Amino acid sequence: MFYIGCFFTQGSSYISAYTYGLIHRLHHAHTDKAEDPHSPHNDPNPFMMMWTTRNNYFNLYIGKTDAAEKYKKNLPDWERFDKIAHNYITRFCWIAIYIIVYALLATAWWQWLFLPATIIMGSLQGMAVNWWAHKFGYENYKLTNTSKNILPFDFIFWGEAYHNNHHKHPQRPNNATRWFEWDMGFQTMVFLQKLRIIKIK
Structure with missing residues (x-):
């Protein structure tokens, strides 16, 4: 229920619950240190932190980097679903849906400026919490x-x-x-x- 709910509400921002849980635990274990997967103290601006977070996330997701077994305990994992929901083809399908919605509902050119934010809404929310909440x-x-x-x-x-x-x-x-x-x-x-x-x- 919650995997499917996340998929439909997050759309193109959908990420693996397993990898998210893993990266979140690593953040708590190494807060503000070099090993922190998303810290404003490791990058000069919030957009660089977003890119660092993205790289750390995908390296964990594809297995390029590993984490200690203690961080993996009891994490939700639905690998077969993620193969469908977590790929670039599915993301582009979501983006196409967003474009159609904007085309049907936008009444002024400037409203299209919100389209990029719609596509990366999950990353923007993560940046806001993890940058602002360690700065202000x-x-x-x-x-x-x-x-x-x-x-x-x-x-x-x-x-x-x-x-x-x-x-x-x-x-x-x-x-x-x-x-x-x-x-x-x-x-x-x-x-x-x-x-x-x-x-x-």
Whole structure:
């Protein structure tokens, strides 16, 4: 359900849940260090960080680089599905669909300027969280890394803006810790639990 849901909502930005989980664990293990797969401290600007993240991701995905077995434990893996959903032919099909949608709905030339952002929306979201949240914001916890909370009320990133909270408590499903913080992603988990689709530990 969630693999297919990610595929239809992420479209051309779809990435392997297994490799994403792996790269995320490596980020926590090596935050702000040279081994960090996506750190603003390893690149001079957010676009270079996006490119570095892309290379590190694909090197892990194709097996060019490896990670310790402890980082691979209990990661979701549907290899047969990824062969269909995670390839350039499928990505170009999504891009064609986006172009058709823009052609049907765009009413002014400047609206087409949003097409590139639509195509790489997943990368832009990752860049925003991983660049901004290590550069700007407030801290609830003093840690050995530069993670910060971008927004006091996260209505954009569904809880991912609470990056400092997440680095302090990486196993917690609710990234909000203070009274004014609101994690919409966690509230969605609560709703899915009520429907008996998931069970929150």
